[in-house]
Amino acid sequence: MARLHEYQGKGLLAERGVAIPRGKTASTPAEAEAITASLGGAAVMKIQAWTTSRKAQGGVTFPDSPASARADAERLLKMKIGQFPVEQAIVEERLPIVDELFVSMSIDDAARAPVLLLSLTGGSGVEERAGQVHRLPVDPDDGVDAAEVQRLLGASPIDPKYHEGLLDAIDKAVRLAREVEARSLEINPLVTTEDGRVVAADCRLTIDDYAVFRHPELGIEIARELDHPPTPLERAAYRIEQADHRGTFYFAKLPTTGEAGERAIGFHGAGGGGSMMSMDAVVHAGFTPANFTDTSGNPSSAKVYAAARIILQQEGLVGYFGSGSGVASQEQHHSAYGLAKAFRELNLDIPAVIRLGGNSEDRAVAILESACADLPATVVGFRKDDPPARCAERFRELVDANSGNAWSPRERAVPAFVGSPGALSFDIGPGEHWKGHVWIDLERCDAATTAKVVERGGGVLRDAGGRPALAIDPEEAMKKDSEMIACEIECAMAGAPVVYVDLPIPGVDHVSWGER
Amino acid sequence: MAILIDETRRVLVQGITGREGRARTKLMLGMGTNVVCGVTPGKGGEDVDGVPVYDNVPEAMAACGPIDISVVFVPARLVKGAAIEAIEAGVKLVVLVPDRVPVWDAMAVAKCARQHGASFVGPNTLGILSPGRGSLGMIGGKAESAKKWFAKGPVGVISRSGGMTSSCAYYIGQAGVGMSTLVHVGGDQVLGLRIPDVALLFEDDPETEAIVLFGEIGGTQEEDLAALMKAGRVTKPVIAYIGGKVAKEGTRFSHAGAIIEGGKGTHDGKVRALTEAGAVVVESFGDLPEATVRTLKTAGIAVGG
Numbered sequence: 001m002a003r004l005h006e007y008q009g010k011g012l013l014a015e016r017g018v019a020i021p022r023g024k025t026a027s028t029p030a031e032a033e034a035i036t037a038s039l040g041g042a043a044v045m046k047i048q049a050w051t052t053s054r055k056a057q058g059g060v061t062f063p064d065s066p067a068s069a070r071a072d073a074e075r076l077l078k079m080k081i082g083q084f085p086v087e088q089a090i091v092e093e094r095l096p097i098v099d100e101l102f103v104s105m106s107i108d109d110a111a112r113a114p115v116l117l118l119s120l121t122g123g124s125g126v127e128e129r130a131g132q133v134h135r136l137p138v139d140p141d142d143g144v145d146a147a148e149v150q151r152l153l154g155a156s157p158i159d160p161k162y163h164e165g166l167l168d169a170i171d172k173a174v175r176l177a178r179e180v181e182a183r184s185l186e187i188n189p190l191v192t193t194e195d196g197r198v199v200a201a202d203c204r205l206t207i208d209d210y211a212v213f214r215h216p217e218l219g220i221e222i223a224r225e226l227d228h229p230p231t232p233l234e235r236a237a238y239r240i241e242q243a244d245h246r247g248t249f250y251f252a253k254l255p256t257t258g259e260a261g262e263r264a265i266g267f268h269g270a271g272g273g274g275s276m277m278s279m280d281a282v283v284h285a286g287f288t289p290a291n292f293t294d295t296s297g298n299p300s301s302a303k304v305y306a307a308a309r310i311i312l313q314q315e316g317l318v319g320y321f322g323s324g325s326g327v328a329s330q331e332q333h334h335s336a337y338g339l340a341k342a343f344r345e346l347n348l349d350i351p352a353v354i355r356l357g358g359n360s361e362d363r364a365v366a367i368l369e370s371a372c373a374d375l376p377a378t379v380v381g382f383r384k385d386d387p388p389a390r391c392a393e394r395f396r397e398l399v400d401a402n403s404g405n406a407w408s409p410r411e412r413a414v415p416a417f418v419g420s421p422g423a424l425s426f427d428i429g430p431g432e433h434w435k436g437h438v439w440i441d442l443e444r445c446d447a448a449t450t451a452k453v454v455e456r457g458g459g460v461l462r463d464a465g466g467r468p469a470l471a472i473d474p475e476e477a478m479k480k481d482s483e484m485i486a487c488e489i490e491c492a493m494a495g496a497p498v499v500y501v502d503l504p505i506p507g508v509d510h511v512s513w514g515e516r
Numbered sequence: 517m518a519i520l521i522d523e524t525r526r527v528l529v530q531g532i533t534g535r536e537g538r539a540r541t542k543l544m545l546g547m548g549t550n551v552v553c554g555v556t557p558g559k560g561g562e563d564v565d566g567v568p569v570y571d572n573v574p575e576a577m578a579a580c581g582p583i584d585i586s587v588v589f590v591p592a593r594l595v596k597g598a599a600i601e602a603i604e605a606g607v608k609l610v611v612l613v614p615d616r617v618p619v620w621d622a623m624a625v626a627k628c629a630r631q632h633g634a635s636f637v638g639p640n641t642l643g644i645l646s647p648g649r650g651s652l653g654m655i656g657g658k659a660e661s662a663k664k665w666f667a668k669g670p671v672g673v674i675s676r677s678g679g680m681t682s683s684c685a686y687y688i689g690q691a692g693v694g695m696s697t698l699v700h701v702g703g704d705q706v707l708g709l710r711i712p713d714v715a716l717l718f719e720d721d722p723e724t725e726a727i728v729l730f731g732e733i734g735g736t737q738e739e740d741l742a743a744l745m746k747a748g749r750v751t752k753p754v755i756a757y758i759g760g761k762v763a764k765e766g767t768r769f770s771h772a773g774a775i776i777e778g779g780k781g782t783h784d785g786k787v788r789a790l791t792e793a794g795a796v797v798v799e800s801f802g803d804l805p806e807a808t809v810r811t812l813k814t815a816g817i818a819v820g821g
Contacts, residue, residue, distance in 0.1 A: 050766075107619060107623070107705060107706060109705055109706055109707070109710070109735045109736060109737070109773070110710070110736055110740060112622070112623055112626035112627075112706050112707075112708075113623055113626065113627070114623070139627075140620060140623040140624055140627055141624075141627070178620065181618055181619070181620045183619060183705070184777075208618055208619045208620065209768075210592065210616045210617060210618045210619065211618035211619070211620065211621075213593075214593075214618070224768070248615070248770075250770050252767050252768075252769075254764065254767070255764065269770075270679070271677060271678065271679030271680070271770075272677050272678075272679075272703055272732075272769065272770030272771040272774060273675065273676060273677020273678070273679055273680035273703075273730060273732060273759050273771070274677065274679045274680055274683065275769070275770060276677075276732060276733075276759035276760045276763065276769050276770075276774065277680065277757070277759045277801045279762055279763075280759060280760070280761045280762055280800075280801075281800065281801070281802075283761070283762040284800070289762075292767070292769060292770075294769075294770045296679065296770075297615070324679060325677070325679030325680050325682065325683040326679075326683045326686070326687070327665070327679070327682045327683045327686045328679060329654075329656070329657030329658070329679075329682065359657060359658070359661070384686070385690075387801075387802035388801060388802065389800050389801075389802045390802075
């Protein structure tokens with residue numbers, strides 16, 4: 001995750017010579033008890049969760065003995081922040097605090113540079129700290145101006161004996177932020193202690209998603225800014241995003257209440273701004289998106305297929321709404337094939353409205369609607385001249401007509417000829433780390449069917465004595481996933497459902513990553 | 517006139533021999549842009565659609581003469597180096613098309629631009645387009661459809677979303693109103709020209725009579741534009757839509773800059789700031805074309821192009 005936990009941030013500070021409280025993280029009550037004992041019998045315990053109000057939510061305790069630490073940990077480690085369980089708590093020494101300072105570096109979009117916020121009023125009250133915040137520019141190369149910090153310290157009520165230590169800690173924190181390419185770093189509070197130390201008592205660190213690739217040492221699993229730890233579906237989506245670089249695919253779970261009357265929907269946008277605008281339109285029509293998804297920038301059919309499959313892993317959706325900017329420059333028929341494949345495999349029985357405006361929109365709408373004509377669900381495509389509000393209105397009519405029946409996630413339907421020795425099979429790989437197989441049911445391929453398949457095979461297939469065969473090198477065929485997904489859908493529409501692209505999604509289809 | 521790009525500006529393309537570089541050079545030429553040369557290290561001596569290629573920016577400028585604008589199509593991790601090379605060679609406007617440029621790289625480019633008196637657009641910009649005059653970047657998709665969709669006229673478009681830049685122009689065009697220039701400022705947190713900077717350029721452009729804005733949650737660009745309006749530095753009518761009304765705090769919505777943090781950058785705050793500054797803010801995106809026509813008529817400005 002691009003956001004680090006407190007203990008991770010503190011670890012990075014400590015590696016660079018900034019003092020942090022003695023202590024460790026605990027994942028069990030027994031560990032919390034042992035750590036407290038090692039700290040001399042009294043401690044501070046804080047849940048490791050991404051929330052700004054741990055204290056208000058009861059996530060911070062001050063056990064006076066190892067036994068009470070154990071009891072507190074029993075409770076803390078059962079807490080949930082939003083929908084997400086707490087897995088760890090940090091157990092630390094209690095600091096004899098003299099002054100509490102607020103230190104925060106963030107990126108100032110107007111200055112196009114980092115900015116440091118400092119509160120040096122001393123004392124230990126939050127209100128006092130908020131009293132006077134200094135804003136200091138940070139040079140991206142040279143960091144913060146030490147002379148300026150020194151001047152501010154000199155004018156503060158903080159005992160001069162701490163000044164050198166504070167200056168050093170602030171300088172090191174800003175250097176850390178630059179080194180790990182942080183979008184923000186907050187130490188609240190940085191404290192001085194009765195025994196003469198300067199200690200970072202907390203640390204919040206968020207790394208730039210786009211720089212995560214340069215920092216394998218941080219062990220960040222998903223470079224995505226979310227307000228919660230990644231869910232299994234977010235993990236699955238991120239793996240697809242990393243495996244297939246054609247276009248982008250963004251999936252974030254959004255909070256739903258699950259209450260009666262809430263109309264949760266699968267949301268599938270195209271383009272950042274277009275997605276947001278479309279989401280506003282569908283919410284205005286009375287729906288609650290269960291997720292935010294955006295496939296754009298010329299995504300492959302396979303990627304759009306994976307997005308639809310992942311969206312439809314969510315329970316209780318009353319419909320599926322897709323819409324983007326309306327005048328996409330990408331060829332929209334690729335998206336139509338991907339959506340049609342997913343909807344058909346899952347035998348979609350909730351309404352779907354997809355606004356496919358942009359290049360090749362007529363072709364895209366025709367593909368989507370005819371490929372989904374025999375499904376229980378009504379699937380409707382719209383074009384650029386259909387405003388999102390009208391699409392959302394039509395969606396509402398369809399959901400009402402479907403009595404608001406809710407979706408239950410299901411296994412994809414795989415045709416019987418998949419895996420049969422009589423079938424033609426070859427590998428395809430939408431990405432280096434995402435592989436699948438094409439299967440063609442040779443037993444049902446008479447001369448006429450073969451002709452249909454070859455004609456729709458995008459140059460990948462040839463007629464070999466009345467049966468389809470590979471027309472190209474298998475190595476080259478690996479890259480023809482878009483052609484073969486189009487072939488599968490086109491053949492099915494032409495009454496020849498003999499082609500199937502088996503494209504299991506790791507984390508969704510119970511195929512472990514890299515197994516194939 | 518138009519802003520940033522017209523048929524007279526001399527344009528260089530960095531990364532011209534890559535897949536995107538080649539395709540977009542063709543597009544820009546088709547839109548009327550004066551693309552005079554390109555750069556790809558190690559490919560000096562080749563040409564792309566008749567445009568000569570050099571190994572680096574100084575060599576290209578030595579051979580082809582002064583360059584006004586460089587458009588960068590190199591992989592995200594190489595953008596910083598390419599942009600700094602162009603700025604240090606004396607190019608005063610650099611357009612950074614790639615997505616996923618690390619934010620500390622963008623800040624390094626900003627520092628270099630400041631030192632050299634240069635400016636940049638992006639990163640993560642679809643580009644800039646002045647109908648009938650020229651384009652920079654990948655905006656327009658295909659010259660053929662772009663020429664059909666975007667007509668000359670009195671409206672300047674500023675957007676934080678690439679797709680919505682074209683979308684705003686298309687729908688406003690359908691309502692009979694043409695455009696002076698469309699500018700996608702980019703989707704990232706740290707950008708070269710921000711919404712207020714572009715608004716000031718439109719304010720000084722005699723052909724632009726009104727500004728249409730597609731804003732989003734996150735950051736302070738919209739609020740900063742509102743401040744310019746209140747201060748009387750942007751006096752032309754502004755018609756705006758702000759995306760992300762239903763967005764929750766703490767989650768990024770596709771664009772790196774589209775995130776509400778610490779209660780800042782909310783939809784409500786932006787709508788309030790712009791409305792108080794006198795902008796027309798529409799609730800539903802579909803209302804934007806009509807509101808634009810109405811605003812122009814009220815101001816006594818002839819629509820059409």
